[in-house]
Amino acid sequence: MSTDYGFIVNDLLDWYDKNARELPWRNQSNPYFTWVSEIMLQQTRVEAVKGYFARFVKAFPTIKDLATADPDQLLKLWEGLGYYNRVRNMQKAAITVVEQYNGELPRDYHALLKLSGIGTYTAGAIASIAYQIPVPAVDGNVLRVIKRLTGSYDDITLPKVKKELEEDMLKIMPAKHSGDLNQALMDLGATICIPNGKPNCEQCPLNKKCKAFQKNLTDEIPVKSSKKKRTIEEKTIFLLECNGKYALHKRFDKGLLAGLWEFPNMNEALSIEKLESILSEHGIHEYELELLGPGKHIFSHVQWHMIGYRIHLPKHDFEWMEDLVWVTKDTIAKEYAIPTAFKAYTSQL
Numbered sequence: 001m002s003t004d005y006g007f008i009v010n011d012l013l014d015w016y017d018k019n020a021r022e023l024p025w026r027n028q029s030n031p032y033f034t035w036v037s038e039i040m041l042q043q044t045r046v047e048a049v050k051g052y053f054a055r056f057v058k059a060f061p062t063i064k065d066l067a068t069a070d071p072d073q074l075l076k077l078w079e080g081l082g083y084y085n086r087v088r089n090m091q092k093a094a095i096t097v098v099e100q101y102n103g104e105l106p107r108d109y110h111a112l113l114k115l116s117g118i119g120t121y122t123a124g125a126i127a128s129i130a131y132q133i134p135v136p137a138v139d140g141n142v143l144r145v146i147k148r149l150t151g152s153y154d155d156i157t158l159p160k161v162k163k164e165l166e167e168d169m170l171k172i173m174p175a176k177h178s179g180d181l182n183q184a185l186m187d188l189g190a191t192i193c194i195p196n197g198k199p200n201c202e203q204c205p206l207n208k209k210c211k212a213f214q215k216n217l218t219d220e221i222p223v224k225s226s227k228k229k230r231t232i233e234e235k236t237i238f239l240l241e242c243n244g245k246y247a248l249h250k251r252f253d254k255g256l257l258a259g260l261w262e263f264p265n266m267n268e269a270l271s272i273e274k275l276e277s278i279l280s281e282h283g284i285h286e287y288e289l290e291l292l293g294p295g296k297h298i299f300s301h302v303q304w305h306m307i308g309y310r311i312h313l314p315k316h317d318f319e320w321m322e323d324l325v326w327v328t329k330d331t332i333a334k335e336y337a338i339p340t341a342f343k344a345y346t347s348q349l
């Protein structure tokens with residue numbers, strides 16, 4: 001069933017005029033900057049994104065630079081932001097943009113949607129903010145605000161609920177200032193109608209029209225169906241150290257954390273006795289062993305429960321692990337992208 005949300009437009013535009021956040025990628029008239037910032041902001045807070053954004057556009061000031069970037073340098077600049085497929089897809093899309101659009105993002109919502117890694121939200125954000133095309137940009141923030149506003153118990157994790165809202169929002173996009181309307185909703189969702197904790201309804205420009213506020217339903221809305229339980233994977237992480245260098249291994253090109261660097265590891269929690277026996281089986285008898293303690297990392301579908309060992313070795317010509325590179329701590333910091341999942345051990349280099 002379609003709903004007319006036209007009643008929010010003027011209130012939101014007035015509010016945005018006075019309260020828009022000052023962000024490094026705003027008011028730049030640079031569609032590439034809008035794109036980079038919107039991709040970075042998925043799953044990441046604005047404050048954390050600011051530094052990443054500045055470093056990224058300094059290293060790759062144009063789409064052409066992104067298209068020809070060294071993939072390892074790209075991953076290094078993304079290190080810590082997580083969801084690394086985002087930056088791989090950006091490079092794929094940049095190559096398409098250079099080949100098909102002379103290095104400029106197309107001024108067309110549907111053409112944007114065809115680019116790798118660009119879904120309806122990002123296409124809507126780029127089209128409306130950078131090109132003033134009247135299309136919506138609906139993400140979890142917008143779904144939360146609108147469902148609270150109308151007191152709706154729709155499950156916002158369902159694709160059909162998002163699609164319906166996109167269709168309804170499309171009808172109310174102003175011919176001018178659609179980018180402002182989308183950004184007003186983004187800012188409102190980030191600063192006032194917040195996802196965790198109590199929303200700041202007293203400061204909200206929509207509070208007189210908001211059913212969730214009036215009926216005290218902000219704890220209940222939005223509804224999100226319970227997520228699937230994550231599987232737990234046990235791991236043992238090794239900081240192998242030899243003559244001031246550490247061993248790293250490159251992950252496979254596909255799957256979780258594809259193509260990133262990691263510390264050598266095994267998919268089980270090894271006791272010291274078991275580890276000593278494995279080392280002995282591989283002819284490694286001279287070493288110093290130190291237990292590094294636990295680490296934990298939560299991905300969307302899986303959790304890693306880790307224990308770690310530092311193993312000092314006098315030489316590294318063994319056949320225990322394959323495809324290792326040995327590098328200093330400084331080189332790791334400058335050149336090798338190690339995911340945050342290994343933070344408990346990176347911090348102990």
Ligand code: SF4
Nearest residue numbers: 193201204207210213
């Ligand atoms: S009044 Fe409160 S619940 Fe309603 S939209 Fe504003 S911040 Fe969200």
